[in-house]
Amino acid sequence: MGKLADSPLDPTARAVADRLHGASKKEMIRSAAPALTKMVKHRFREGTWDNTQSEDGKAFLADKMVALDKSKAELCYLLCRSLDARRVVEAGTSYGVSTIYLAAAVRDNVAGTGETAVVYGTEHEPGKVAQAEQNLTDAGLLGYTQILSGDLRETLPDVDGPIDFMLVDIWIPMALPALKAVEPKLRRGALVLCDNVISGAKEYADYLTYVRDPHGPFQSVTIPGQGGVEVSMKR
Template sequence: MISPLADPRAEAVLSRLHAEDARQLRSIVLRYLPRALLSRFGGGSGADVSSAADRAFLRDKLVALDADKGRLAYTYCRALDARQVVEVGTSFGVSTIYLAAALRDNAAAGGGERRLIGTEIEPVKVRAARANLAEAGLADFAEIREGDALLTLKALAGPVDFLLIDTWIPLALPALELLKPRLRPGAIVMCDNVRQFAREYRAYTDYVRDPRNGFRSMLWPKQGGVELSVRSEAPA
């Protein structure tokens, strides 16, 4: 498959992690399919994974951004000449590697300080993500903050050029609202799986698709769907 990264070291780590993610998919589908079907056809919500049992089950699961979306994120960060990128939901660091690679390449092309701030609530995943970034040779471009994103990102200084929201669904809109004042005009926000969980993401998509809230937004409809929103000035 064609990749814009052109970085064998990072690609080797990504290929191991994508393979591990694919191996885990079966157990995730078996566990969550009934909820997903209920959500689609019978009400109920597929969004809530906050129980102790769900948390324990998901602790070693990557639930990673797929490769096409990772490459899309890389390409946007390059095109934006991003300096600061924020990621809500780091897990084992798959998306983080794509984003950190873009920042490294932006620094090589244009100089200046570039940084990715990622955040993850599960300590074991934070340790794994840091190790994966180091193995990919990208540790210098990413800082992973451990804890609840609404706390770890509260005092973040702007401007933010690109924001990836790839976390459990109930956090998506609060995270966007927290970070919205730090997004520079023209910043892109990418939010994963909004088509697959359209009902659960309704509050989020309603918000970004209403231009009065300061975004112009579209659905990239492949693989569960990605919402791509450009920060614009809200009309007076």
């Protein structure tokens, strides 16, 4: 592989993001064997490899970082800059890794304008909310974020619109409810990026059917590689 483009983040934010990406990779390696064991047991008990909807599976993931890949996070930054985004929603903040890229983008969009910008993050686990806010503070970006703690079906309908960009990187059964909660406030031309739609195509079936409906509210394209992402534009 040739040399990759430099990170779009400023040095302070980049240092925090790189540290978190590294920690996420190490966590994935440590968790791989236990996760596979739980999946195999769930396959024999329930007939499916997806154990994330069980109480045991949810408990296992409760403290895991599960960060968005660096290249995808950088793509989110660039899309937000291109859209001149002022309001962004992130469904699935976790420890705030991708939030750093989103917040940096909206900050850079309003730099020197005197305008305000915000990234609304969502997170169900209180411990992750606290850690995400600390990571954003370390990156110098907390002032451009608002982490909504609790059930996103209750918190997202209250965000201010219009929304320019949305990242969906969350427990799969919540992907479509998250999108529908925000959809009325997505402006025309707003983009929604959803992660792992190829590797999780079966689990994302209802979400993909919705955003790919030729008569629906979105026009959608699929980008392969690293599990695949779906980029959908609000008509």
